[in-house]
Amino acid sequence: MDFMIRATRNPSTARSRSTNQSTPAKDAPVIAVMNASFTRLPFVKACGTDLQSRVEESRHEDRIDHVWITMHCGFSPRILVSVNTWSLRNHEAGYDGRVQIATVSGSCDEFPQRGIEPMETFDYGEIETNHNVFYEHKTRMHAEELLLDLSQRAECLEAWGMPYHQKKSPGIHQIHSRRASCAVKEDHRGRDGGLKFYGKDPDKLWWVMVLIKFCGQR
Secondary structure (H helix, E strand, C coil), rough: CCCCCCCCCCCCCCCCCCCCCCCCCCCCCCCCCCCCCHHHHHEEEEEEEEEEEEEECCCCCHHCEEEEEEECCCCCEEEEEEEECHHHHHHHCCCCCEEEEEEEEEEECCCCEEEEEECCCCCHHHHHHHHHCEEEECCHHHHHHHHHHHHHHHHEEEEEECCCCCCCEEEEEEECCCCCCCCCCCCCCEEEEEEEEEEEEEEEEEEEEEECCCCCCC
């Protein structure tokens, strides 16, 4: 499926119950080659508004391990951001399946531009060096609550991760550290996935970055 990465001047005005009315972030210019296949990009950053979120659906309760966030990146279709709330692979291998989540917060002068762009690197190590980062174990339910709450409060989201297609819809996954874990021995450096939510209070614009690790990841 070819995917055109560009912006539009007519963002959708549709809202769901889990979405805030917002002042749209700036529209992005054409960021990648037209008609390039979305999944050929090895690593990307996507930025969008009009956030809608829900817990992954499955007939098997014990297989649910994601929150799905969709956003308008300035073009159609909407982008699906798939975020882990539990590690099935660690759990099935006899390790702790809980995720470890750290949040870093701050303020800003404006929201980033909407769009998608290829990225060379996103490294938790750099963030951990420059900020006081503390990871806390979260049950699946608590991780879901955190992500759903931030999605409801925020007006804009940046997501770093790997492109993929979910039921013919473009998406981004691997929104977590890519270092070796208890159950997964592959060690990928500099391609961590993360989230950065942006919102507005009466007196300031704020952001909250969410970093996610699994059992055994440093």
